[in-house]
Amino acid sequence: MSVRDIADLLGIARSTVQDGIGRAATAGLSWPLPADLTDDVLECKLFARQGTKQGVRRLPEPDWSVIAVELKKPGVTLTILWEEYRAVYPDGYGFSRFCDLFRGFERRLTPTMRQVHIAGDKVFVDYSGKKLPIVDRKTGEIREAEIFVGVLGASSYAFAEATWTQTLPDWIGSHVRMFAYFGGVPRLIVYDYVPGHVIGVLCPERLCAPAGVSFCDQTTRLSVAAHLWRTTSAPSYSP
Template identity: 75%
Template sequence: MPSKRKLTMRQLRQMLRLCADGVSVRDIAVLQGIARSTVQDNLDRARSAGLTWPVPAELTDDILEHRLFSPKGVKQGMRRRVEPNWSALSIELKKPGVTLSILWEEYRAEHPDGYGYSRFCDLFRGFERRLTPTMRQEHVAGDKAFVDYSGKKVPIVDRKTGEVREAELFLGVLGASSYTYAEATWTQTLPDWIGSHVRMFRFFDGVPRLLVPDNLKSGVNRASFYDPEINRSYGMMASHYGVGVLPARPRRPKDKAKVENGVRFAQSCILGRLRKQTFFSLTEANEAIAGAVRRINDHVMRRLGQSRRDLFDMMERPALAALPGEDYEFAEWRLARVSTDYHVEFERYFYSVPHNLIRQQVDVRATSRAIEIFLQGKRVAVHQRRYGGPRYGTNPDHMPSSHRRYAEWTPERFRRWAASIGPNTEGLIIAILASRPHPEQGFRTCLGVLKLYRAIGTMQAEAVSARAVEIGGLTCKSIGALISSHKAPRHSAEPAAVGEHANLRGPGYFH
């Protein structure tokens, strides 16, 4: 360090000028208000340094101070004591639990006559300021990943029509190592946003402690410094991976300086280098982007002397949490109210819930394969998601008992039931169902007829059925009358003659 001094360089220049004009040491001391010994000491220093008035213009105050007050034997720009490798220390400081105090103790153990703690810290902060002119945020390994979209887009050409469609560029940067991930997606919507995170975690082969997104609507419903509201689907994804979400403050780009720098670097190293290539699909674009990302991560940073990949492998990868057993499957959450038919609607399809939940508000979780319905956090129903076919998906267990019995009635079931008695009874059931504008309107009649047949034998039931079809008696009342009057004909070669009547349709009606 320079020796202690009390005079400014302006006073020293004035002292040299007065001395050159022949003013005595005593008078110079009186004029400047300082001790005569101080004047004499500084003039001796000037003579030893070979300085006379006028002082050359190229001697700035810093150079003049160094020539007059630096200890002998110390060259300009050289420090008196052994310095550590500041680049290596800045990397070590990013590791969990490492502090400047620990690094200083290790330095002093190796160099007992090295700098004291306060000077050591000053020199280290000076090294950090040379890395960047703004305040550096301390990023611990495995602590944060910064995510955002680049403002610039990737043009993709439709091979058939020649139409150009622009894809978004997603970027994720780990805080400590600056290890970078990038990919193109068609949109910034929730499915693409969450899908990019899933692929990013797979690329890192681990999970950081925190995610720092911008206030994109797909991730943050309501931006706030004190109480930001995270999108529910995004929050479920974060919960699946055990990572916290800490949105950057609105209009505070320095909160996510890592990804901001990564965006600028990506725009030059990815978009700039790929600008002359033409992509005809999202897959082609992502293959080229992956190559550019490898180049970014393998590039040796001049001041640190190591690449992002080296830093990642050395300190960041061991600090990341392990990935869960399965990737997160994107799910969309919606609020719905159970209608009076105990179904909820999602994308114009209807899914049943237990009938006692009518008019309750429930949460619907929709994935590409399933629809899950929750009431106060408890799952009450699950269905395979429908994309076509019947619009209603109904679980019989969700129906009231009366509805369940009715739901089990189908024309095929009644036909099978009747066929178990005989062909004539099956023909009767077919005739009853065909005589109604809608088959469902004949279900109760079929049920009543088959119940009547429980009290008689199979042969008599077959005879009554044949007679009922002959005379057009297709109601429970008519068939009951045939059974009670015992007029069912025995087997004969020709059917008995039937009287003409306006209400009788005849067998030709059923052909």
């Protein structure tokens, strides 16, 4: 019997019939019904979620405040945290829903300044804070490399490379290779953590760093620092 025939026979809308068929399929019910299935149990199976209050989530959730703290640690991503969550709750939320719920939690936190980025305007530069161990094939010696990262504000297009140190030659070399990779130089270079040799580039009157000053002169770009060290005296500089 078709949905139309059932609706005409019972005098109800076809959408109501389709809804009932969908609920039965979701509950795993088929005709004929089991002989021991009571009306109360049948109603519970068909309308199990009807009594759930709007806005109440039906799956277990992690402590989002803990997730927010963990996410600030080097090397930690939402993917890793979601995998740990699913290890505890195998039937929990999928990755996309997990991310949506976390972003919703973030929006309820203390408001922060939102920035509007223009294409090609800014590149945000920093070292990752997590070193990469590199093994010498011949000697077996393990040496740790620094990870330089630059990200364009508007597109989040990223450049990353490993260098042995954060000294001025490596720092300038990473910038040159980053600009070549991007195919251009943005108007602003924005730094978060500012080591001593960078202060020399940003504030050459405080620190004699000829290579850094030359670098800024050649790129004709403005360098700004998100967090500049507060020092009572200029740090030492070794070329």
